[in-house]
Amino acid sequence: MKDNINILITSVGRRTQLLKYFKKELKGIGNLVAVDCSNLAPALYIADKHYIVPRINDPNYINIIKDICRKEEIIAILSLIDPELSLLAKHSKEFKDIGVTAVVSPREVCELWLDKYDTSIFCHDNGFKFPKTYNTFIDFENALKNKEIDFPVFIKPQNGSASLNINKANNMKQAKVIFESSEDMIIQEFLNGQELGIDVYVDMISRKVVSIFIKEKTVMRAGETDKGRSIKSNTLFKIIKELVTKAGLIGPIDVDVFDVNGEYYISEINPRFGGGYPLAYECGANFPKYIINNLKGIENQPEIGKYEENVYMMKHDTLIIKKDL
Amino acid sequence: MKDNINILITSVGRRTQLLKYFKKELKGIGNLVAVDCSNLAPALYIADKHYIVPRINDPNYINIIKDICRKEEIIAILSLIDPELSLLAKHSKEFKDIGVTAVVSPREVCELWLDKYDTSIFCHDNGFKFPKTYNTFIDFENALKNKEIDFPVFIKPQNGSASLNINKANNMKQAKVIFESSEDMIIQEFLNGQELGIDVYVDMISRKVVSIFIKEKTVMRAGETDKGRSIKSNTLFKIIKELVTKAGLIGPIDVDVFDVNGEYYISEINPRFGGGYPLAYECGANFPKYIINNLKGIENQPEIGKYEENVYMMKHDTLIIKKDL
Numbered sequence: 001m002k003d004n005i006n007i008l009i010t011s012v013g014r015r016t017q018l019l020k021y022f023k024k025e026l027k028g029i030g031n032l033v034a035v036d037c038s039n040l041a042p043a044l045y046i047a048d049k050h051y052i053v054p055r056i057n058d059p060n061y062i063n064i065i066k067d068i069c070r071k072e073e074i075i076a077i078l079s080l081i082d083p084e085l086s087l088l089a090k091h092s093k094e095f096k097d098i099g100v101t102a103v104v105s106p107r108e109v110c111e112l113w114l115d116k117y118d119t120s121i122f123c124h125d126n127g128f129k130f131p132k133t134y135n136t137f138i139d140f141e142n143a144l145k146n147k148e149i150d151f152p153v154f155i156k157p158q159n160g161s162a163s164l165n166i167n168k169a170n171n172m173k174q175a176k177v178i179f180e181s182s183e184d185m186i187i188q189e190f191l192n193g194q195e196l197g198i199d200v201y202v203d204m205i206s207r208k209v210v211s212i213f214i215k216e217k218t219v220m221r222a223g224e225t226d227k228g229r230s231i232k233s234n235t236l237f238k239i240i241k242e243l244v245t246k247a248g249l250i251g252p253i254d255v256d257v258f259d260v261n262g263e264y265y266i267s268e269i270n271p272r273f274g275g276g277y278p279l280a281y282e283c284g285a286n287f288p289k290y291i292i293n294n295l296k297g298i299e300n301q302p303e304i305g306k307y308e309e310n311v312y313m314m315k316h317d318t319l320i321i322k323k324d325l
Numbered sequence: 326m327k328d329n330i331n332i333l334i335t336s337v338g339r340r341t342q343l344l345k346y347f348k349k350e351l352k353g354i355g356n357l358v359a360v361d362c363s364n365l366a367p368a369l370y371i372a373d374k375h376y377i378v379p380r381i382n383d384p385n386y387i388n389i390i391k392d393i394c395r396k397e398e399i400i401a402i403l404s405l406i407d408p409e410l411s412l413l414a415k416h417s418k419e420f421k422d423i424g425v426t427a428v429v430s431p432r433e434v435c436e437l438w439l440d441k442y443d444t445s446i447f448c449h450d451n452g453f454k455f456p457k458t459y460n461t462f463i464d465f466e467n468a469l470k471n472k473e474i475d476f477p478v479f480i481k482p483q484n485g486s487a488s489l490n491i492n493k494a495n496n497m498k499q500a501k502v503i504f505e506s507s508e509d510m511i512i513q514e515f516l517n518g519q520e521l522g523i524d525v526y527v528d529m530i531s532r533k534v535v536s537i538f539i540k541e542k543t544v545m546r547a548g549e550t551d552k553g554r555s556i557k558s559n560t561l562f563k564i565i566k567e568l569v570t571k572a573g574l575i576g577p578i579d580v581d582v583f584d585v586n587g588e589y590y591i592s593e594i595n596p597r598f599g600g601g602y603p604l605a606y607e608c609g610a611n612f613p614k615y616i617i618n619n620l621k622g623i624e625n626q627p628e629i630g631k632y633e634e635n636v637y638m639m640k641h642d643t644l645i646i647k648k649d650l
Contacts (some may be wrong), residue, residue: 016641040552042544042639170506177502181495218365222547226339227365267511282646312650314367315642316341321607322637 005030005292008074008100010065010088011056011081012036012043015280016320019046025288032313033072035065039195042320056084059217062091069100078103078251078272086110103204103291105249105271112247113269117158117186126246128239129265131189131258137179140187149189151175158184193260195267196236197225199280200244200253201287204294205252209241212304213280213289215313225276230283230311236264237304243269252277252287279313330355330617333399333425335413336362336381336392336406337368341645342603343405344371350613358397358584360390362605367645375547380609381409387416394425401620403428403576403597406415410596411435428529428616430574430596437572438594442483442511451571453564454590456514462504474514476500483509492592518585520592521561522550522606525569525578529619532575536615538605540638550601555636561589562629568594577612578604604638 005026012019019262023032023320034047037055044050049072053064069077077100079088088095089107097100104110112118116133123130132149134140135158143149152170155178168190169175179185201210214236219227236257243266244253245308254274256267273287281287284307290300330351337344337359344353348357348371362380369375378389394402397471402425404413413420414432421427423440435472437443443459448455457474459465460483468474480503493515494500504510514584520542526535538560544552561582568591569578579599598612606612609632615625 014639014641017644040637040639042641159426174502174506177499181499278644279646282644308648310649312365312647314339314365314645314647316339316367316645317603317640318643319342319603319607320639320641321604322639323633324635325637 003171003219004073005076005295006033006074007031007291007295008033008035008065008072008077009043009047010035010053010077010079011084012047013041013080014043015080015273015275016043016046016193018273019043021278021281021286022288023048025286026291028302029292031072033074035068039325045320045322046155052171055082056087062087062094066094066098066100067315069095069098074100076291078291080273082114082270082272086114101204101295103251105251105253109248109250110271113271114159116156116188116268116273119266119269122247123266126243128243129263131191131265131267133189134187137176137187140175140179152190153180154188154190155185157182157278158186158189182249191258191260191265191267193258195220196231196257196259197228197274197276198236198240198255198257199277199285199287200201200240200249201285201290201300202244202250202253203290203300204250205297206299208299209244209304210300210302211280211285211287211306212237212240213283213285213307215276215279217276218312221315223275224315225274225279225313226315228276228279228313230265230279230298230307230309234305235236235262239264241304251291276313278315282313283307283311329398329403330401330620331358331399332356332616332620333358333360333390333394333395333402334368334372335360335378335402335404336409336624338366338405338586339368340369340405340598340600341371344368345599346603346606346611347613348373350611350617353539354617355400356397358393358399360393370645370647372598381406381412382558387412387419388494390425391419391425394420394423401426401428401616403616405598407595407597411439416592426529426620427621428576430578434573438596439484439507441481441513442594444591444594447572448591451568453568456516456586456590456592457511458479458514462501462512465500467528472584477515478512479513479515480504481513482507483511516583516585516590516592518583518590520545521556521582521584521589522553522599522601523561523580523582524599524602524610525574525580526610526625527575527616528571528615528625529575529580530622533624533627534569534629535625535627536605536610536631537562537565538608538610540601540604543637544599548600549640550599550604550638551640553601553604553638555604555632555634557607557630557634559630561585564589566629576616601638603640604636605632608632608636608639
């Protein structure tokens with residue numbers, strides 16, 4: 001094992017706050033290196049060192065990342081965006097061969113949760129509540145006839161992320177036009193409940209669930225939690241523990257849940273740090289520390305629910321100014 | 326005139342950066358007071374003092390604001406949201422009677438720019454380019470027949486703000502469903518060009534245009550400029566100067582423009598600080614200073630285009646954490 005805990009975070013985008021936490025935890029023990037395909041990604045400028053790299057679909061991407069890992073003596077790599085997760089997972093052995101741990105769930109797990117229809121099947125088969133989901137218009141029409149579902153419904157891309165292109169349809173005419181506006185759309189039950197964002201850490205050594213942090217998503221903005229409040233629920237802790245274990249997820253995970261009068265519906269799993277994670281850190285759920293422990297060979301002891309309740313987070317904008325980029 | 330330059334900003338929301346600039350300019354000469362209807366508005370916590378107030382449509386709103394003005398010895402008030410501008414303008418005499426200057430354009434000017442159809446008429450009548458706009462489906466169908474317009478088109482609320490409920494329609498079926506999905510929709514030409522955000526200050530004493538700052542909107546997020554770059558154009562300086570003068574706008578103004586191969590189309594005017602204003606300040610266009618000068622009875626000298634070019638702004642999130650709100 002190399003002496004320093006040097007960590008590389010890819011596709012860092014706007015996630016400056018998360019990088020600040022990593023930098024804090026790495027102080028005196030290692031460097032934080034960041035990469036992104038755009039020199040306008042503000043989080044680049046938080047890291048100790050940064051590189052501009054090609055897009056993740058560039059055939060040379062993985063080789064370039066590996067070169068950076070060697071040069072910077074990196075021992076762990078993680079990504080902050082969904083489409084890159086299965087790519088890192090796919091190449092995790094190659095990374096291991098050069099001494100780099102890919103902090104990511106197994107490939108097939110990452111891919112399952114990218115697909116909202118497959119996700120609905122997984123939840124149904126494993127006894128977790130999930131909004132009713134249809135991937136053909138005929139199935140939806142039949143469900144309407146059988147009164148399994150009613151308007152309004154959500155129509156969104158099967159593989160979407162960050163609430164892009166999500167539409168609410170109030171009647172058949174709207175539903176048809178939106179469904180046909182793009183390929184691979186799904187129709188989903190509209191749940192009228194409180195949205196919850198849950199940050200989970202599964203130990204990479206023991207595979208035990210170490211931390212579950214629940215926040216009420218008070219206000220959303222650009223598909224992310226803009227304002228949130230920490231809450232606790234033993235019922236939900238139990239459901240989430242069972243879910244991430246059955247799904248085979250590891251490392252940092254972000255789960256979205258709808259609380260419909262005390263019934264918890266899984267809405268989405270992102271096997272990476274969620275956009276609302278900063279509140280969890282501020283309340284004491286220190287995932288960068290857990291990752292560093294695991295990289296040092298130390299198992300983290302479960303501390304589910306050990307955090308302060310009723311703490312509010314309000315995100316707001318600050319600036320990075322750069323001349324002549 | 327009272328001794329201190331105490332300024333009240335209403336509906337402050339997430340505009341923490343702007344409030345920081347005001348606080349900096351007021352240092353040693355006055356207090357910054359902020360109000361919002363939500364205790365989760367992060368910008369409240371930047372001001373020297375803050376109050377939670379009812380919503381702007383509450384019949385008691387203006388009285389409560391006037392009470393705060395008296396108590397805090399306020400000499401100027403400004404709002405950061407569109408629907409409140411004409412309200413402040415309407416009551417500007419009442420404010421004047423208690424020694425408070427409402428930093429806002431005249432009421433009819435504020436109301437004109439809330440309405441995208443009226444705006445299109447104003448621009449047409451005064452010789453400014455504006456995307457073709459239709460407020461009835463028949464007018465749109467006729468325009469299609471006459472080949473004045475073609476798909477795709479934008480369909481949005483006549484009185485919308487912050488890019489809410491804006492939809493792109495690619496064909497007649499989509500256009501019809503979106504147009505009928507809500508009342509008071511308009512259909513607008515889709516312009517394929519570079520979006521520009523322009524921050525303008527019109528002196529409240531001399532009524533002269535003091536500052537025009539142009540930024541390229543490189544990346545948008547939640548209807549706001551997320552990344553931008555400072556640029557200059559003498560042609561556009563001239564158009565904007567003429568536009569704000571003809572429109573009778575005063576104080577801080579935000580103008581959105583499409584640059585379609587060097588032809589400048591006005592897209593929107595917001596007679597208030599724009600969400601992208603921080604880049605202008607960072608480049609030297611100091612509107613809080615101009616406002617303070619005007620409140621002291623000092624005219625600002627025009628300095629159009631006196632700023633640095635090719636400066637990049639990247640917004641990113643930071644947090645305010647509060648317990649037991």
